[in-house]
Amino acid sequence: MRYIFENYAFDTDRRELRRGTEVIAVAPKVFDLLDYLIDNRERVVSRDDLISAIWEGRVVSDVAVTTRLNAARKAIGDSGDEQRLIKTFPRKGVRFIGTVHETAGPAGATASGSPEPGFAAPDRPSLVILPFANLSPDPEQEYFTDGVTESLTTDLSRMVGIFVIGRNTAFTYKGRHVDLKQIGRELGVRYVLEGSVQRVASRMRINVQLIDAETGNHLWAERFDKPIADLFDMQDELGARLANQLGTELVTMEARRAARAPHPDSMDLYFQGMAYVNRGSDPVNLSQAREFFEQALCLDAGNVDAMVGTAFVDATRGTSMLTGDRTARLMAAETTLAKVLAHKPNHAMAHCLMGVVQIFTKRAAQGIAECERALALDRNLATAYAWIGLGKCYLGRAEETEAYVMNAFRLSPRDNRAFSWMNIAGAAQSYLAADEAAACWYRRSIETNRNVAPFVHFFLAAALAHLGRIEEARASVQAGLALDPNFTLAHFHASSPTDNPTCLAQRARIGEGMRRAGLPEG
Template structure:
């Protein structure tokens, strides 16, 4: 039997040049036809001629870039320098946010050659070097540098050893220095005057369907679509549109490159997997500049109504991501030497999310922001949030003054931004805690028309029902708030409200369950201990009731029943009559009369 000879694979040593357009997807999203025409002109007038002049050939175009092969590293670098210079000349008059620029990576290696493509680590390294180059810059490997040093008339900056993605061995890299500026990360960005990413900018990459069942693609795509829509409702956010995001579907992507292409700071990616009657969704928020994971969550749900499940998952993610992105921006702002009003607002909100005990720190940042920008809606809403949070405590001193200040700042914010959902919600809260619950509910419903996932509006409506003597309706609104944001910093307050409502309608055992949940969520919230004492007292469990009262008094030694009675938030007759049960329960628990 004659054994067939193996097919010979053609290999050769070559200089590989990989080039890519900076922010191609963003540019195409802004103006497809103009971007395509301009890129075609640049390829014709600036790039193709330079490559052929230096003995190279374009192996293939990749839509937003190209791959070229040269027999000489010297000629590859000369060609790159020539066409990068020419592109700058051709685009110098273009607006900065619409200017086309290329990144270039060059490597020398032994590659597999086919008529219309080249393969191997030599190619992959060139592509990875391109990804770390600055816009308009050129990065080369040490293997290329050894060939070109002293021969190409340009200087190089040593970038040190680089750990390139999916490349097993580290590679030392060098950046070409042109016109006194290095194409290493940093200097050339200022030269090109490219805009920095908006602060709350994010792209939701298409969620991966790990099920293996194409029938589940619609669910994964639906989550991506809905989350993109909901995130766009976050005040001050910049969310890349669905059609641009879906150009990455099914592809292995470099997140740093995605961030640069789309000019966004954050990337959200996730996956969907179905197993039997359960569905699992994993999601993670990533800083595109560092590829650091900022937040991750996993959802396990029974497969029932996919649309209801999708709505719940999307709503919870939108609420969590809002807080996570603001926290990340606050950390950035802390490093700023000269913070602007928006930097200060982010820091203020980050402090407010830590709880009531940090409201003074939050206030200081909002006041500083307002001093810089007297019309800062974010600062006005932030100050209103601080005052409402303090005034909403029925046990706070000077609560009327706090609530009046919250109302004034919320109204001023709405005069500047009539559709600001959070401002409507805060104004609604100020009305609710000053005996105007019907007006408060109307404001909260307006907030939910603007942002259906605004959890604070759901909880506030539940509180309003409590003050209107309709405590039986309160629990449903609290459950909805907890469904949307189960780990919310204010969840303990919502649980407390549900427990209070249960006492007023005589469901003392259910009240105990809610109040214990509130205490588990935050053991340092004194009001929950006092109301738990009341519920236990009404149930005849006196020893436990006294123990709960003692814990409450340790946290708030000045609390008395009289103090509760003077902190009036409603004159509704049903509410006032039902509240007498609470006072009786507290007396049975040994809470001081005052």
Template sequence: MAQERPSRIERRLSAILAADVAGYSRLMHHDEEATHAKLTTLLMEAVYPAIAEHGGRVVKNTGDGFLAEFASAVEAVRAAMQFQTRTHELTIDEPEDNHIAFRVGINIGDVIVEPHDIFGDGVNIAARLESIAEPGGICISSSAYDHVRGKVGIEFADLGEQNLKNIALPVRTYAAVRDGPSSETQVERASRARLSTPRLSIVVLPFANLSGDREQDYFVDGVTESLTTDLSRIAGSFVIAGNSAVSYKGRAVDLRQVGRELNVRYVLEGSVQRSGKRLRMNVQLIDARSGQHLWAERFEKPVVDLFDMQDEIVSRLANTLGAQLIVAEARRAERTLHPDAMDLYFQGRAWLMKGFSPEDVTQARSFFERALEFDPGNVEAMIGLATVDTAIGSSFTTDDGPARFAAAEAMVNKALSIRPNYTSAHSARGWVQIFTNRAAQGIREFEHALALDSNRANSHAALGFAKFYLGRAAETEGHIREALRLSPRDVEAYQWTCFVGVAKLQLGLDVEAVNWLRQSTEANRNFPIAHLSLAAALGLTGALDEARTAARTGLALNSGFTIRRFVAAQQSDNPAFLAGLKRTCEGFRLAGVPEG
């Protein structure tokens, strides 16, 4: 007898809409009959007509909700928007405690079809999206978003990748935003629903000791503890305490689960291995939502003094991570449809980290100004704007430097009136004071910043630059070397090597100046003053052809630079500084820099 072939399972690609009533159990507990009657009315007058009108079918009711199927994602979203709007109209006069509101999730997926039900991951994802939607809101998957974008007359807020319960991989999710004056509020609410994880939130997991020597545990634990402390000094950071992080020690963990359990955006993990007289450390920064590796670093050094090594490793990591976290937050902010003040601040900081070209500072200014429009008390944006004004005032491209510095100082003072111990504000004020003939006061500001955070590399570098303005150029190199020790790959390192170069010019050490300034131009080819200073140093050494080439490069980057503007911008009456300034101008002339 021939074996009977199994019946074929019917499958099809569908747009699945899952919906339920927010707080249904509470509503039923409060008044069963009234809740049932209201829900029935809403289904009959708002939901079912909208689904039918847009070609959908209700697959099943679930007591507090329903599952519907559409042949089109566009029609599924239109139906959802229609019945959500009608539901709001029908319930607008209801007391808040008795208010019925639907949460909706929409996904496109390949489903198994039966006469009175549909099954599969596509359905499960729609149900999970519904669970994270706001009452009265709609969340859709990226697969649905790709089909409806630009076709349904509404905007969507990007909620990023979401780890949904019992779904193996993260799902990129979008929240529908209604048009009208309440749009921003809805986006903020939608974002808070699933993006309430604090910005710059991170946990430093206990580093693994791979040496096989338990006596090394104290060193490994010390690195973890010190790094946790140093990261907590980053402005706006939220760092999980070591007592919580240590609970993961020695465990194989899913880093995305760690992120969910601790409500953090980033996880830092690492390992330490000692072999003979060398020590190797590997560190990775991971996005806790997606599990994606954002940054990795390896340190390998001879073991001399473990405690000194611990301090060096921690300071390097903290300085580098501060920059990496800002870049990561800026990338998140770029994907946000309606950014808030901090989203805009991070994007402004990211532009400044690229350099101080006219485009960089113009873009940064626009983000900081928009951030302050959203939040006039945002201290971070205030300091960003002050940094932009200081950068323009000291760029030798404008004749209104004094006005720029005055604006920067006013903004810094406002920030310090709100947060007196804000490290970045003290550093920003110090920079303004350097350029306004108050370098000695600037030194006190940088020393105050270092008292608040001894590993703040850019404050060490700023001290070196301030001493150059006081005619103490011989001290500049030591401060810069300390900054480079703490943060050898710092995004600002090209500026620091330039500081040493101009200090060497002041001291008459022109060959050394050339070497340092070449380091600066090689690290960042878009920093005009480094090229121009290199031109002066080369001119003074007699390498005139090279000097003129360097001058042309600098002037191409800063066409407004002239010797007159350079001299007018130098606010110091120190004799040694003025003598060095005169030598530099001689070098400029030899290199063909215009007098102006």
């Protein structure tokens, strides 16, 4: 495994640390300590943890541990005062806080085309985010502009399969007019993201554009306008919105590139699968996505992200069904996710999907905890907020749901999964007997995605029936039965994902609405 951070490459297979082309001498125990810190970078590591892992539990003095930590810091250009990469938490331990990219691939390329450890290879998805330009007349806005760039760099570094050049390297280009194709050659990256920030009266305007570093062609551009509020909150929110939207764009571009490749590798096939996932959750797209994920696993059985992709397909199919092999699909997803988390315990999406499976199999409290774990690993995983909201419904606390759904929309307002968040918001309103609001959410979902699951039509029918709009309710039932002809009221009650008495009473009222709307008893 190779870990890339700033302009360092840490190769655990070769037991080698490089800064650019320079090999840095590291003592064995110091190398092991760095390896352990980087591999466990999502948590604070105690001194007891270090002694257990590095010295196998032997008696070691605090001085010896401190000496190795100082040597590790020195090897990567850090210090006890600066703590740029290794941070000490008093009375708790230490944590590696640098932005890290994991890759099993080869080293990158220099401008001349020769390998240069420390940078991404041009034949893999790779990106540099150049420091955004401050177009505001107030030079004091410079810190905000830099903060947006840094927040975005951190957020995009979590994207699966995409290598992001570290902040320190990217900021060496700050204020310089450099040809973007030259930057691509120097850093060995495929894409360059540049942008500007401008304060206009009481609003903040951000323009961004993505450029193909090989051709200089513009691939994508977006403008964000927001009222000025708390600047630090704005930095995080804008970084999240950009990261979520750009992540989808990059998947699409990589899928197109992979489709032209004569011999696609496992990650090429993974990106093609994700492109179908992003197109929608109808059976055709999900089936095509699963085919690509399975092909990816045939080439590389250890492709964790392709495994998560298959679990996503199974979980999505299971959660959208009220009849058929729903339970089998959810259990298949859980089995796959358990394997993933056994090897990659910090995989945010795997935790999120495990939470979804648990929420739909009468383990809402556990599922909420899994989704919260996913958010601790990736604060921008908007869909995790929505699923927590659904879990609250199944615990009989539907009044708490809307806040979680709105948080998901705040982080990713144009998300391709937004229709499912609308369904969750509608379900919460149905449980609360707020039928007008529920019907509004369900209609928004249907308008956003004409391939919604059958249950949306049945829940909409129940809300309309309680509102006395019987003809509309019956039409909605027929729309649902056209998608799932076998569905009955008995199936609705049998498919309950909860044993919570409050939620069961609320579901009984929804079932009565379905009966009034003409759903067969079964």
